[in-house]
Amino acid sequence: MLQISERGIQMPASPIRKLAPLSDRAKANGVKVYHLNIGQPDLPSPQVALDAIRSIDRKTLEYSPSDGFRFFRENLVNYYSKFDIHLAPDEIIVTAGGSEAVLYAFMACLNPGDEIIVPEPAYANYMAFAVSAGAVIKTIPTSIETGFKLPEIEKFEALINPKTKGILICNPNNPTGYVYTADEMEQIRLLVKRHNLYLFSDEVYREFIYSDAPYISACHLKEIEEHVVLIDSVSKRYSECGIRIGCLITKNRKLHDTVMKFCQARLSPPLVGQIAANASLQENGSYMQRNFDEYRCRRDFLIDRLNKIPGVYSPQPEGAFYTLASLPVDDADAFCAWCLSDFRYKNQTIFMAPASGFYVTPGLGKNEVRIAYVLNREDLNNALIVLEKALEAYNER
Amino acid sequence: MLQISERGIQMPASPIRKLAPLSDRAKANGVKVYHLNIGQPDLPSPQVALDAIRSIDRKTLEYSPSDGFRFFRENLVNYYSKFDIHLAPDEIIVTAGGSEAVLYAFMACLNPGDEIIVPEPAYANYMAFAVSAGAVIKTIPTSIETGFKLPEIEKFEALINPKTKGILICNPNNPTGYVYTADEMEQIRLLVKRHNLYLFSDEVYREFIYSDAPYISACHLKEIEEHVVLIDSVSKRYSECGIRIGCLITKNRKLHDTVMKFCQARLSPPLVGQIAANASLQENGSYMQRNFDEYRCRRDFLIDRLNKIPGVYSPQPEGAFYTLASLPVDDADAFCAWCLSDFRYKNQTIFMAPASGFYVTPGLGKNEVRIAYVLNREDLNNALIVLEKALEAYNER
Numbered sequence: 137m138l139q140i141s142e143r144g145i146q147m148p149a150s151p152i153r154k155l156a157p158l159s160d161r162a163k164a165n166g167v168k169v170y171h172l173n174i175g176q177p178d179l180p181s182p183q184v185a186l187d188a189i190r191s192i193d194r195k196t197l198e199y200s201p202s203d204g205f206r207f208f209r210e211n212l213v214n215y216y217s218k219f220d221i222h223l224a225p226d227e228i229i230v231t232a233g234g235s236e237a238v239l240y241a242f243m244a245c246l247n248p249g250d251e252i253i254v255p256e257p258a259y260a261n262y263m264a265f266a267v268s269a270g271a272v273i274k275t276i277p278t279s280i281e282t283g284f285k286l287p288e289i290e291k292f293e294a295l296i297n298p299k300t301k302g303i304l305i306c307n308p309n310n311p312t313g314y315v316y317t318a319d320e321m322e323q324i325r326l327l328v329k330r331h332n333l334y335l336f337s338d339e340v341y342r343e344f345i346y347s348d349a350p351y352i353s354a355c356h357l358k359e360i361e362e363h364v365v366l367i368d369s370v371s372k373r374y375s376e377c378g379i380r381i382g383c384l385i386t387k388n389r390k391l392h393d394t395v396m397k398f399c400q401a402r403l404s405p406p407l408v409g410q411i412a413a414n415a416s417l418q419e420n421g422s423y424m425q426r427n428f429d430e431y432r433c434r435r436d437f438l439i440d441r442l443n444k445i446p447g448v449y450s451p452q453p454e455g456a457f458y459t460l461a462s463l464p465v466d467d468a469d470a471f472c473a474w475c476l477s478d479f480r481y482k483n484q485t486i487f488m489a490p491a492s493g494f495y496v497t498p499g500l501g502k503n504e505v506r507i508a509y510v511l512n513r514e515d516l517n518n519a520l521i522v523l524e525k526a527l528e529a530y531n532e533r
Numbered sequence: 534m535l536q537i538s539e540r541g542i543q544m545p546a547s548p549i550r551k552l553a554p555l556s557d558r559a560k561a562n563g564v565k566v567y568h569l570n571i572g573q574p575d576l577p578s579p580q581v582a583l584d585a586i587r588s589i590d591r592k593t594l595e596y597s598p599s600d601g602f603r604f605f606r607e608n609l610v611n612y613y614s615k616f617d618i619h620l621a622p623d624e625i626i627v628t629a630g631g632s633e634a635v636l637y638a639f640m641a642c643l644n645p646g647d648e649i650i651v652p653e654p655a656y657a658n659y660m661a662f663a664v665s666a667g668a669v670i671k672t673i674p675t676s677i678e679t680g681f682k683l684p685e686i687e688k689f690e691a692l693i694n695p696k697t698k699g700i701l702i703c704n705p706n707n708p709t710g711y712v713y714t715a716d717e718m719e720q721i722r723l724l725v726k727r728h729n730l731y732l733f734s735d736e737v738y739r740e741f742i743y744s745d746a747p748y749i750s751a752c753h754l755k756e757i758e759e760h761v762v763l764i765d766s767v768s769k770r771y772s773e774c775g776i777r778i779g780c781l782i783t784k785n786r787k788l789h790d791t792v793m794k795f796c797q798a799r800l801s802p803p804l805v806g807q808i809a810a811n812a813s814l815q816e817n818g819s820y821m822q823r824n825f826d827e828y829r830c831r832r833d834f835l836i837d838r839l840n841k842i843p844g845v846y847s848p849q850p851e852g853a854f855y856t857l858a859s860l861p862v863d864d865a866d867a868f869c870a871w872c873l874s875d876f877r878y879k880n881q882t883i884f885m886a887p888a889s890g891f892y893v894t895p896g897l898g899k900n901e902v903r904i905a906y907v908l909n910r911e912d913l914n915n916a917l918i919v920l921e922k923a924l925e926a927y928n929e930r
């Protein structure tokens with residue numbers, strides 16, 4: 137028998153996509169499926185981006201530089217300066233989405249067996265990228281009861297050992313919507329400095345913070361400039377998930393030059409995507425404001441409605457476009473699958489992501505689901521009606 | 534000090550791109566630099582592809598499925614059938630260029646320490662992807678004197694041990710332009726079968742075979758269907774390097790499902806690239822014929838001229854758009870760098886890729902360069918004049 141690699145066996149299946157076959161089957165049977173499972177924004181991409189693609193004037197769709205077009209990186213410098221993040225173009229490496237940035241960050245920083253600490257629940261694919269690099273994720277549980285705030289710093293200290301090489305945060309957080317406070321960020325800063333760790337910070341949702349709390353980027357933290365690896369992507373902020381454009385930002389030259397070797401091996405990030413993303417940076421603000429207002433409005437509606445369904449609880453997420461809600465079921469995996477395979481209300485059903493896939497510690501989040509509010513309000517309303525009916529029917533079986 | 538990972542340190546710098554700073558400096562000083570170093574076709578992309586991009590009618594640039602759009606994979610099935618390669622859409626996984634296909638193939642098949650056998654010289658980035666997966670490349674030297682034909686099978690047998698998990702070939706070959714014969718492919722087939730190995734076969738240059746010899750794909754080989762991992766890309770055949778669309782093909786379900794976990798982690802291949810690549814598949818043949826004729830004409834011109842320069846030798850490459858030539862210099866690395874930094878002829882110079890980076894065995898190919906014939910004939914002619922003058926001047930220093 138030809139063997140599959142150990143890492144291939146260990147690779148987790150996507151908790152967001154694993155129920156897709158059930159959804160496909162429902163759709164094939166003419167059932168309307170509301171997708172609450174995936175962070176695929178329904179809002180349109182910026183018109184300037186679509187126009188830039190439509191007016192592409194190249195004859196040959198050639199490679200771009202391995203770190204991305206310089207004009208694009210220069211425009212990114214301007215973009216970040218608005219958030220008080222001050223960079224040079226050579227501190228930015230354009231990647232195929234934030235995904236590639238996480239993978240190369242891990243590949244360049246972590247040896248097999250090295251550990252990184254990640255608050256859980258966490259974006260499931262971090263685990264996949266850690267497995268790809270042979271690294272080990274150690275999690276700090278956060279809990280729905282406390283609104284997913286960061287545990288005391290002692291919990292981190294207790295996990296740190298000579299194999300610990302970094303901390304990874306996602307801020308605003310996917311899947312919880314939590315936004316780290318200035319105090320929490322200061323705690324992380326001290327930890328990183330004291331133990332000489334990398335700080336991998338995924339901040340792709342920075343544009344979507346609904347509270348008055350300030351956005352504290354890892355790049356704002358003093359005296360750990362060389363430790364920070366910022367992960368970013370235009371996917372969510374411009375509804376451009378398909379163009380696969382993100383970036384890895386580091387002021388650490390040695391790390392930059394190492395990541396560049398991985399980038400040179402894969403030759404270049406997508407050409408047309410860079411053209412679209414670059415055009416999006418010219419957005420005058422009304423586009424972002426419209427999307428922001430829409431998401432905030434949906435969030436207010438969703439959370440209010442969720443908490444009115446008997447037995448359902450969701451804290452108020454302050455950022456991103458997800459919430460993690462607890463349901464009155466024993467096993468959310470089974471419930472989500474049942475919704476797709478068995479439950480229909482007026483020939484409709486819902487597709488939610490079971491939260492178990494976002495936790496590493498077995499047994500955590502068993503009655504929780506991640507809900508992405510990437511549906512228009514009418515569909516969101518219909519989906520919530522279906523959820524309420526589904527819970528009633530499930531518990532009366 | 535924050536540490537860089539061992540694999541990050543081991544990652545080779547690109548032999549094709551490492552002299553780029555010297556080239557940039559020459560250009561900044563107003564020198565015309567002829568690029569013979571990189572496989573970036575100068576020929577235009579198909580008009581249907583450009584038209585498809587310009588008429589994109591989506592409002593939201595959304596994710597595609599992790600294995601690529603089904604309509605695109607169905608059209609690829611048709612494309613391959615013309616080469617007597619018979620596939621189902623679910624045996625094709627769309628990737629971000631051939632690069633990602635190689636990386637995921639290695640990640641899914643090879644454990645750290647596992648070995649694969651690769652005839653050298655070889656495409657330099659295979660080494661980089663092997664390092665990424667922690668795998669070890671063992672090379673079988675081929676030589677310019679024999680036109681880079683495959684050594685006797687005993688040379689392979691001698692390298693095989695319990696850690697050997699696969700053989701990798703590139704056919705037609707980059708960097709040599711060599712096309713494997715039916716006999717050679719049969720030898721590889723027997724070897725793969727006898728020792729239960731994977732056969733990774735990179736066939737991105739299949740459209741460019743200039744001899745009458747048949748194209749023998751790894752997918753044509755009987756009884757090893759489950760062993761073959763075909764690596765492909767539209768980059769070279771349609772001059773679409775920038776759209777980052779390739780694919781990984783396997784009839785091995787277990788391997789397919791494992792590779793899919795890596796693909797799900799990175800979410801989706803580029804959307805606009807798939808639209809362009811899909812449109813390119815509708816080419817009626819005149820586009821491919823025109824490019825084929827142009828490359829063949831350039832090859833004939835280049836090889837003839839190279840062999841007329843005193844001390845230069847190039848075998849006749851039968852495929853792809855590269856040749857590996859030996860020069861009358863001790864150290865082609867130094868010569869290539871000197872051309873960029875010191876030599877000017879009528880304010881022009883040349884950028885060639887030193888062949889040493891395509892060999893793993895130290896000392897091999899020291900007086901060889903890879904020349905890509907991706908310049909129009911006038912520029913190619915000028916570049917050859919510059920090469921001849923440069924060799925004269927270099928050896929008279």
